[in-house]
Each structure stands twice: as structure tokens, then as C-alpha cells.
Amino acid sequence: MARNDSLETGELTDTSFYILLSLVEARHGYLIMQNIEELTDGGFSIGPASMYTTIKKLLSAELIEQYGDGKGKRKTYIATDKGLKLLEKDIKRREQMIFHAKQVLNQKGDRLG
Amino acid sequence: MKKRIFRLFFAWQDQAEEKWLTEMAEQGFHFSKYKFGLYTFKKAEAADYVYKLDYKGSSDQDLEEYVTFFEDAGWEHVDRFHGWHYFRKVKNGSEEEPVIYSDRHSESQKYKSLVNFLIPIFLMTVAIFLTIIVPNRPNASMIEVMKWLYIVLISMYVFAIVRVRLKVRKLQK
Numbered sequence: 001m002a003r004n005d006s007l008e009t010g011e012l013t014d015t016s017f018y019i020l021l022s023l024v025e026a027r028h029g030y031l032i033m034q035n036i037e038e039l040t041d042g043g044f045s046i047g048p049a050s051m052y053t054t055i056k057k058l059l060s061a062e063l064i065e066q067y068g069d070g071k072g073k074r075k076t077y078i079a080t081d082k083g084l085k086l087l088e089k090d091i092k093r094r095e096q097m098i099f100h101a102k103q104v105l106n107q108k109g110d111r112l113g
Numbered sequence: 114m115k116k117r118i119f120r121l122f123f124a125w126q127d128q129a130e131e132k133w134l135t136e137m138a139e140q141g142f143h144f145s146k147y148k149f150g151l152y153t154f155k156k157a158e159a160a161d162y163v164y165k166l167d168y169k170g171s172s173d174q175d176l177e178e179y180v181t182f183f184e185d186a187g188w189e190h191v192d193r194f195h196g197w198h199y200f201r202k203v204k205n206g207s208e209e210e211p212v213i214y215s216d217r218h219s220e221s222q223k224y225k226s227l228v229n230f231l232i233p234i235f236l237m238t239v240a241i242f243l244t245i246i247v248p249n250r251p252n253a254s255m256i257e258v259m260k261w262l263y264i265v266l267i268s269m270y271v272f273a274i275v276r277v278r279l280k281v282r283k284l285q286k
Contacts, residue, residue, distance in 0.1 A: 049213035
């Protein structure tokens with residue numbers, strides 16, 4: 001696969017992050033969309049093509065799996081153990097980023113203040 | 114009233130095609146069908162539709178699920194031609210232009226699977242080109258190799274097409 005493929009490097013794109021986060025509980029596509037919009041107060045929304053593509057990607061990487069018999073037009077998915085581990089790892093990575101950013105900005109603030 | 118227009122767009126001109134369909138809708142011609150460069154429009158009231166094209170390279174096994182993702186987000190599946198799917202949505206004046214891809218990463222997948230479709234066609238074209246050029250050379254063994262290569266390729270294709278069609282028939286029962 002391509003080198004810029006974020007799943008291969010163990011990093012989640014923002015879209016994968018929010019989908020995986022929503023699939024801590026079993027949900028189908030429409031509920032994932034609703035959950036993300038509620039969670040982010042409409043600040044982050046995922047287009048249907050991005051939703052479809054990302055879900056297929058997470059499935060083939062075994063980060064999520066189908067939940068239940070999968071009959072009907074809306075399939076339900078849930079995060080796998082592998083998916084939950086990667087989510088936790090990515091949360092730490094993002095926390096670190098915020099930590100670094102705050103450090104730099106606070107120092108700058110101290111100098112200015 | 115129906116209006117048919119013949120127009121060709123290349124594989125990389127999907128955004129130009131979306132724009133054209135959107136402009137046609139502004140004039141009251143609503144896209145309904147596409148086949149081999151032939152667009153069918155239905156004349157009705159002008160509407161603020163936004164058209165989007167998606168390329169789905171994977172099998173139709175999950176087509177219903179795929180279309181439902183779009184319908185749940187308010188998109189109407191208008192038509193499809195091979196891997197290309199045409200969607201439209203009414204645009205509310207105040208709203209931002211609706212998108213079907215909200216991030217670059219997943220959008221790149223669309224074009225990746227399109228390239229995966231174009232590569233075998235390209236290779237076939239190269240093979241045809243080589244067979245036209247090769248006979249002019251006095252290298253008989255090369256022709257012999259090509260001959261066998263073709264026999265294998267043709268058998269594989271016949272086999273593949275028959276098998277896939279059997280699957281279709283089975284599913285349509």
C-alpha cells in the first residue's frame with residue numbers, strides 16, 4: 001500500500017478517529033453520522049462517500065467488524081480489540097500534540113506577559 | 114419532455130461533469146440517465162441541485178448499503194454507469210455546497226480505485242500495440258510467445274466472464 005496510508009503507520013485520520021470512537025458502541029452508518037454531529041455540536045460532519053470508504057478501510061484493517069447478522073440495508077459495526085487499542089494509542093498521540101502546543105504557546109505568553 | 118445530449122468527459126473531468134449537470138438543472142433540465150456519453154434530461158422547473166459523481170470500484174455486493182449511506186445523508190441516487198454513480202441533492206441557499214467526500218484521504222481512494230480500473234485497460238492496449246508492431250520484426254520466437262500469451266489471456270477472460278455472469282444469473286433468480 002501507499003506510504004502515506006495513515007492506517008499503515010498506525011495513525012488515524014480525523015474521519016477514522018471519529019468513526020472508530022463512535023463504534024465503541026455498535027452502530028450503523030446513519031447513527032455514526034448522528035453521533036459525530038451531536039458529539040461535535042455539528043462542527044465535524046462526514047460526507048457519505050467518505051463514510052463508506054473509511055468504514056470499508058477500517059473493516060479491511062480489522063479495526064472494526066460487522067455486528068449481528070448484517071441483514072437489511074443498514075449494517076451495524078463495532079470496534080474490535082485491535083481497533084480499541086489503536087484508538088487509545090491515537091488519543092495519546094493527540095494528547096501529546098495538544099500538550100506540546102500548549103507548552104509552546106504558554107511560554108510565548110509568559111514572555112509577552 | 115426529454116432532452117438527449119451527447120457529451121464526452123474524460124475520467125479526470127468528473128468535477129467538470131458535476132458542474133455541467135448542476136448548470137443544466139439551473140435551466141430546468143434534470144439529469145436522469147447516462148449511457149456511453151449520452152445524457153438524458155427531463156424538462157421541469159429549474160432547481161438548485163448539486164450533482165456529485167462517485168466512483169465505486171468494488172463489487173456490487175454492498176451496493177444497497179452504499180446507496181443507503183448517501184440516502185441517509187439526503188442524497189438521491191440518480192443513475193450509475195459501470196463504477197460511476199450519480200448523486201444529487203437540493204441545495205439550500207444559505208447552506209455551504211454539500212459534499213460527498215469530507216476529507217482528502219478518503220477522496221484519494223476514489224481516484225485510486227479508478228486508476229486500478231484503468232491500468233488493465235492500458236495494459237491490454239499496450240498488448241495490442243505490441244502485436245501490431247512485433248510481426249514486422251523477423252523475430253519468430255517472439256510471435257510464438259505472444260501467441261501463447263494471448264491464448265492464455267483469452268481463455269482466462271472467457272472463463273472469468275462466464276463465471277461472473279453465472280454469479281449474476283444466480284443472484285437474479
